[in-house]
Structures are given as structure tokens and as C-alpha cells.
Amino acid sequence: MKKIFTLTLLLYTISWSEVYYFADDKKVYLNKLKEQRDIYDNIIEYYENQDEQKMGVKREIFVKCRLAKSCQQIFKKYNLKNIKDITSSIFLITVKKDDDIFELSQKLYLENNIMISHPNFIKEYQVR
Numbered sequence: 001m002k003k004i005f006t007l008t009l010l011l012y013t014i015s016w017s018e019v020y021y022f023a024d025d026k027k028v029y030l031n032k033l034k035e036q037r038d039i040y041d042n043i044i045e046y047y048e049n050q051d052e053q054k055m056g057v058k059r060e061i062f063v064k065c066r067l068a069k070s071c072q073q074i075f076k077k078y079n080l081k082n083i084k085d086i087t088s089s090i091f092l093i094t095v096k097k098d099d100d101i102f103e104l105s106q107k108l109y110l111e112n113n114i115m116i117s118h119p120n121f122i123k124e125y126q127v128r
Contacts, residue, residue: 019047019102021119022109030055030102043097044122056122061093061105062086063117070113078104092120 020027030047033054037044044056065071068088075083075093082094095101101119108117 021102021105022117057101058120058122059095059097059101060120061095061101061108061117062120063091063093063108064115065089065091066113066115074108074111074113078107 019030019032021030022028028049030049033046033048035046037046037056043059046054046056048054063071065074066089071089071091075091080093084092084094086092095104105117105119108114111117
């Protein structure tokens, strides 16, 4: 019985990919699903978290900077061009389909002048 439990646990952890994002300074791991949508040239990929909650991810990253000028240098460093200003310190970056959105989000998050770097998740609309 112990061997079966250990084997099951091992297979379960191996099945989870190394796709993750940061939430409250903690890594949240995701498992990519095969489902994908293309709505008005906007690709939405679907993932499942460890609580088996399904979520869509657009090819965009929200970034909040300490100083806007310092972020411009970081954007140049990563050759990011499709940047929309939401406020003077918050930006929405559209990621090319060849780039790994989670890897780029992680790299940006680890930069000193970036406070938040988060993929654009699609939330399910709920009526209160």
C-alpha cells in the first residue's frame, strides 16, 4: 500500500510542469491543458492550478514599476515593443506567440525596479 501511494504521488508531481507565476511572493504551479481559443487574433491558452481550477491566459503581462523610466530600460533589455500604458507606472505588454509568457513574466518579476509582473488571466464572470 505504501509503495502504491508513493508511486502515485511521484507520478502526480511529475505530471505538473514547471509553469508557474508568482502570487503574494509564492509560486503557483500550473498544468497546461490542450484546450486553446483564438478570439479576434487573441490566443487564449488554458491551464489548471493545483486546486484543479481552470483558467484562461491571454498573451499579455501586467507590469507595475517603481519608476517608469527604469522600466523602459528593462523593456529594452528584453526587446519588448507592444507596450500599452495603463497608468504612469502600470503597463500591459503583449507577448509574441513564440515567447513563453510565464518565463518572461518570471524574469520581469525578478528585476529590481519591477514590483508586479503577472500574466493576464481570464476570470469567469459571476453575478453577485
